[in-house]
Amino acid sequence: MTTPAIELKGISKAFGPVQANKNINIRVMPGTIHGIIGENGAGKSTLMSILYGFYKADSGEIFINGKKTEIPDSQHAIAAGIGMVFQHFKLVENFTVLENVVLGAEDGAMLRPSLAKARSQLKQLAEEYELNVNPDAVIEEIGVGTQQRVEILKALYRQADILILDEPTGVLTPAEADQLFRILGRLKEEGKTIILITHKLREIMEITDTVSVMRRGEMTATVNTAETSPPHLAELMVGRKVLLQVDKVPAKPGEMVLEVKNLSVTDSGGVQRVKGVSFNIRAGEILGIAGVAGNGQSELLEVLGGYEFGTGEVKINGHSIDLTGRHSNGQTRRDRGIAHVPEDRQREGLIMDFMAWENIAFGYHHDPKYQKNRVFMDNVSIRADTADKMERFDVRPPNPMLQAKSFSGGNQQKIVVAREIERNPDLLLVGQPTRGVDIGAIEFIHKQIVALRDQGKAILLISVELDEIMSLSDRIAVMFDGKIMGERLPDKTNVKELGLLMAGVAGEAV
Amino acid sequence: DLGGKFDKSFNEAAFNGAQRWAGETGGTFAEVELQSDAQREQALRRFAEAGNNPIVMAGFSFGTALEEVAADYPDTKFAIIDMVVGQPNVRSVVFNEHEGSYLVGMLAAMASTSGTVGFIGGMDIPLIRKFGCGYAQGVLAVNPDATVIANMTGTTPTAWNDPVKGSELTLAQISQGADVVYAAAGGTGVGVLQTAADNGILSIGVDSNQNYMHPGKVLTSMLKRVDNAVYEAFMAGADLETGFNVMGVGNGGVGYALDEYNASLISAEMQAAVDAAAADITSGALAVHDYTSDESCPALTF
Amino acid sequence: MEKMPKWADIFLIPVVSLVLAAIFSAIVILAIGEDPWAAVKLMVKGALGSTYAWGYTLYYATNFVFTGLAVAVAFHARMFNIGGEGQAMLGGLGVALVCLYIPWPHWSLALIGASVGAALFGAAWAAIPAFLQAKRGSHIVITTIMFNFIANALLVYLLVNVLKPVGMMEPATAKFPKLVQLPSFRDMFSTADTIMFRGAPANITFFVAVAACVVVWLLIWRTRLGYELRAFGHSESAAKYAGIKPTKIIMVSMLISGALAGMMAINNVMGEAERLVLNAVEGAGFIGIAVALMGRSHPFGVFLAALLFGFLYQGGAELALWTSIPREMIVVIQALVILFTGALDNMVRMPLERIFFSLWRKPAAKPAAAE
């Protein structure tokens, strides 16, 4: 039996009270592609960061090619032949590709010889592995797919034999993902060992040789890919049989609630993010917007939510709303009956240092019901209201005096959803409602969204999870590069067709 | 006053007077150096409470605080220099600085070869303009065609203690042709004298005798015998005579310094001319205009 | 529980930080050849030993309450206002103008007028840096520092060229009329046979300062404006989501901050000097930073910290009078307090957190073992 390229024994790691990895054991054979799957927060990234020396394990041992190796920092990992492409790229945005590749792997104190050497090496690598990038391009000016290639080049330039990729396809279109997999195939042929973290069972089945499953910080199983199936893996991942289907009756669309015409958004850097989109939503229906992250969905949500300026025309219940001026802010949007579950609950939806009750009033602190008089807030009634909402949305623990940051992700999200849905809005904007949320909470939140629809409210749903879009939406629009590529009905389309639209391959005209 | 005890000038003179008294009588004195205007009253009260008598203040800035405090401590005697405070238990000592400045102005004009001399004042207040005005009159009395360049260091008390700026001002005056500069600027003058010496021109010190600081490079010093005033106040002790007290050329309150450090710079005829003028001032034959009398100067515009 | 208990955060950490600052201060005093213990005794006696001493301590504390509150209010909106010094100078100008040029019939009316004047001038001096921060992103720290220098130049100009009575040497305004004199503690607390607070400058403004603490507390924790301010301070992105306008919060928080700093002038200019001198603020604007940090930006904490600094300041003044330890020693102590309570907070916090962590882990582990 050959020695494993990597062997981890008894790795544990806690972040304060959170036990991210518990006694993990794993072996990866050389020249193979090894997949790791698991829910959000299962501890996959943490484990790999430990292997790469980015974090330090609390306990456990690492063996590289059979040799016990200490990896106190990334330098040691690089020396041991490990390269890693992080979920969030670690590139210096205003450096060129060449500078990023050279950084940390310079040959001497002077820069020029290093850069010259790297330039010729990059050319060689590009030919070898079909990894073409312009070495003089500045990172912030190239696409994410290219940035990822730079990350891979960085690892290869450091002569990595073991390559770790953390959710590499999350930011890629299906076509880009396919290209990545071709590259990975080439690397494997060259004898490199690859660890691939992903949520997507399809990818696991398609490219890996073996696969490990993590759940709540523990390694629950390692199997040969050939001997398993997606349902089996899903069960291993979640710990029970999964039936991710939302029960819902067909929509009964009513009055027009939201009309968007020719809406554009330009960000502070002057880049046009949303390019003249138009769509409508009626009462009692859910419009889902699918797309790879970064194609303008976030900005679309922000401009409708009132904290990004835009141009064009937006009408709610027939009234035009101001998109640029003084009256364009979250407050006026709420007055118009728009509620908004933002994409990032920790950065936008909640003040992490505020207590739950202060967060329940957040955004609605002008509500007369929360005021004693024109100046003072009625904290007592807000607390009572909060206790009530926490009870009904099953927020655990149901204590209004706890700070938001001491709730788990799922419960934080429930606080946000409770606050917004309980407003009984005419239009609900929802961004990534279940990101980082466990299955139980997902079901609960999905039910609440559908129930709101059934009360005859309009809902705009944005999610990068195609499954979520497919199961919740009454209509699906796909965004690519700031434009809506097309609209489909969920029962008349499939993942493949949507994937093509997401990659910018236009279907028939809308 | 602000500017530090060892400014080699005004404050140091006051301190020396007190030291001389202590040395001769074996008495002890409490002293405090203030860093801030707002603290004057507090310090005065604390000294009065602690039973010090008399209390001597060097500097006009104590005036307002003293008005208040003197009334509250009628049994304590106070002496203030450079300021008139109309309280029964206060002795006010003022000097005729314009007269002394006139004398050194004459010396400057006689020593200058370029016909351009400089004046660097500390804080821009009437008192310092009085120095400058007297100086300019003395210069013009000797050489009516001479140019007097006058600069003030600043308008706040920090101007008393900014030798760096003093240096820069001196350089600026040198570039305008000045070859004698008179510093009436407390601690700032240290920088003036230094830079003058560095650049080979003559300077004139103020208040204390500063001739020794750069032997052969300080033309003379305008003496203002603050030390005598302090010494006398301490000698008198609780019997200090209160009221108004003027020190001028006549009674040795102001004058110019001549010692081994500047003997080579002052020729016999220079000395004769100046002494004659001093005699005229004492006799009243020569009246030097006092800037503070009408806030104007016939010889210099500020 | 996964964090330290609240009392540890509020009391233990500042106390440990203070002890560290005190140790370093003692080292400095030792290094210049003085006896720290004697210095402490002298300070305690000079600052707390008599009603006279208390009168000074409370007078200084009053100044620091205002500037501390000023910094604290801005802190809640995550604005770092280092301009308290300049704002207090301008507040002094406001007080002087109000007292000199308006014929007040009674000191109580004058007090109200002067408060308004001080607050308006202080706020005005904070307005430009605030506006530049809100609209142009110019860093408020540097702009407020620059405004301190500019305030100084402006005040010099006005005192030297405009406000100085003819014939006076030093740059200062004329004395305010007798009618606007505020009642001092001596006037308020002395009885027929015992004179209290003789010669001490503490005055009725102290109670204005206490009232300001209460008002600021209500503002921050009870009003909608305070809610918005804190929300903005904790998370700008979330505040934007909630429709809280950053420009408004930056402006309002800085204006309130500037107004509070300016109001210090009713204590030192109107209550004590009864005229405006150049260096009336005497660094109180900067001490406000230390006071706010020590007081954890809570009005009650600010009040306590202001008392502490009042003590240090008066004690330090006594040191300067009777020993050769210069007044600047207070600045050193103040710097050490800011360093340890502000910048090196984690140095104290991390070990303490670890101690608490192991303390609560043990009891938690026991029941598990018993199973």
Add this chain to the structure above:
Amino acid sequence: MDLLTLLQVLDSSVRMATPLLLACLAGLFSERAGIFDIGLEGKMLVAAFLAAAMASVTGSAWIGLLAGIGASLTLAIVHGLASITFRGNQLISGVAINFFAAGITVVIAQSWFGQGGRTPQLGDGARFQSITLPFAESLSVVPLLGPIYKELISGHSILVYIAMLIVPLTWWGLYRTRFGLRLRAVGENPAAVDTAGISVVRLRYSAVLICGVLCGIAGAQLATAEPAAGFIKDMTAGRGYIALAALIFAKWRPWYALMACLLFGFLQALELRPDLITNVIGIKVQGQLLSALPYIMTVVILAGFVGKAIPPRAGGEPYVKER
């Protein structure tokens, strides 16, 4: 205004600009590495004090310089501890350092020399004297260039020339060496540096230390280079902050820093010559306005009327790997 007067003002501008420039470059290293430093002022001040004190005690300007650098380095290390090791607030640390410097210099100066917070006046040898460059006299007859060479270029202290030399050196170090690449990277994205196997902590400390050394030279120049001859209380007078403004003006680039500092130096030199301004523009300008001018300019520049300045992206934030 004649050429000689102009040269004299420019000459004094260069002298005034030197401490600004050194402090500005110090800030450049620190901020490029992601550490904001408003403590430049304090570092300069302690350096000025200790340089003057040691020069006066030993009689050697060079020993003074070393002592000044040492003092400045000590505070730099404190700032490093606070902002790198203990991940504290960099602004607060800077403020504390400035106060500490303002107080401690006077406390020690007073107890050491007893001259009201001043050091004794430095004699020759104890300070950096002006250097007359070769041929300054003989070339001065050449029209225009001669006087420029003699008055403007020649006749400064060695520290002025060192400061001018540090500008190209900084440029070269920043853009042409491995260290510079890493330094720029760590100010933009420390995680990228960390995952590339380089120690963020070590890099940032070296930047902070370089900053300390440069502030040390700046302080020494203020107090011990001709025409200055000693330390006085608060002698930095806001130069540290003005240097920061110059740094923003220069958008964190060395050559532009030189330009910005010369501009500010010129403003400070003008303050000394109100007579010139009166002559040139024909009206008397208030002294206070002149003295406030550098500060007002700073605000104007910060207000961004000179275009948008984007600071290093990771600036001011402690690098926290584990949340």
